[in-house]
Amino acid sequence: MVDAQEIGAKVVRGPYQNGIRRRREIIESASRVFASYGFVSGSLRQIAEEVGVTPAALTRHFGSKEGLLSAVLENWDADAEARNPPDVHGLDYFVRLRDAVLYNQAHRGLIELFLTLSAESTHPEHPARQFVRNRYDRVVSTGVQHLREARDAGDAVWLADELIEAEVRSLFAMMDGVQLQWLIDPGLDLVGVFSRALGQYLHRWTGRADLVPGQDGQD
Amino acid sequence: MVDAQEIGAKVVRGPYQNGIRRRREIIESASRVFASYGFVSGSLRQIAEEVGVTPAALTRHFGSKEGLLSAVLENWDADAEARNPPDVHGLDYFVRLRDAVLYNQAHRGLIELFLTLSAESTHPEHPARQFVRNRYDRVVSTGVQHLREARDAGDAVWLADELIEAEVRSLFAMMDGVQLQWLIDPGLDLVGVFSRALGQYLHRWTGRADLVPGQDGQD
DNA sequence: GTCTATAAGAAGATAGAC
């Protein structure tokens, strides 16, 4: 990689550094605002105020409000991708979901953004519709792949492929739903309820009882 | 009941009838709009246009936009209340959930309204926040009550009360989540995925295998 | 890069005519 400051034998004192930092600040602020108010109701003004610039600066950076949404979604995806280790396979993938929920509990904005945009993009003309749908397809097919792997390796009981998809879909549905309940009532023992239910899925798939956590959600 | 038209021995040609019908039309239209766009983004203009009146007529009827939301929520609650038969107890209550999902599938607006408002009211200052939270508490405690009843009658295995609440919460979470997936991708076999997952809960609670439906979701 | 100023429109709500 060539350092941008040395291109053309002339040292360019960088406005770039500031621009990149600003861009990141804006995306983070926009994520918060879209998470709280949705894309339609969240305003550029609000985001600009949080960052400490004017709304005009935002459209300058991202072209339009939808451009900003795209940047937020890309950022979200990249974050999520970077977070899950690539060497986890089969049943371990599902055991790890407990960590994902733990992470979400500590980063409320993430799950808020996901659920808010998901519900909102239910509408056919929502700009994030395709993104949400593709993401769900990806998540489900990843889950299916891992459960199939576990089955073929003999770690899980035999399940027909259609049943595997139904199992994976209902597991992720439960995960989303519990997180929604937690958003509505933060007093809920999110990790406890989730990991117990997760344990029931693992128990059913493997026949092993040692995968069901205690009632406090600890192993 | 006294007929309003006969009060005071004089026949009053009723503007009431029209008013009541209008009111119902407005509430139905508002339910659709709030379901599609959420409360914050859904506009009085849009609703007024659907009904064929001006926005001023709406604020005349309901005082404010929030007043209209209250009417929508009350209407929704009353509908739901009227729909579930009161003589269903214990395990039957959960078996009936399959019918509820079937009904929701045929009335997409209902589940759309619920999920849209739930996600939206995640925000502390949303006017429907308390309503959504109370409704969830009611749903969960009703479920807990029925499962406890089943347990005490010997229809379900013994489960500690805290475990019962976790089971009920994860079941309703799964139900919401599957419905969300269906809203995002209407091609999904909603009833199939749900009733299979429901069957797994019933199977776990009772030990009976005959409660798990076939892979096509039929009994 | 960020600003001010402003365009062009849509929002909720109110006043008063009919």
Place this chain on the structure above:
DNA sequence: GTCTATCTTCTTATAGAC
């Protein structure tokens, strides 16, 4: 009961100064 007309505020986006 519903209308028209109007008020105030807020929206996204653009033009041009610095």
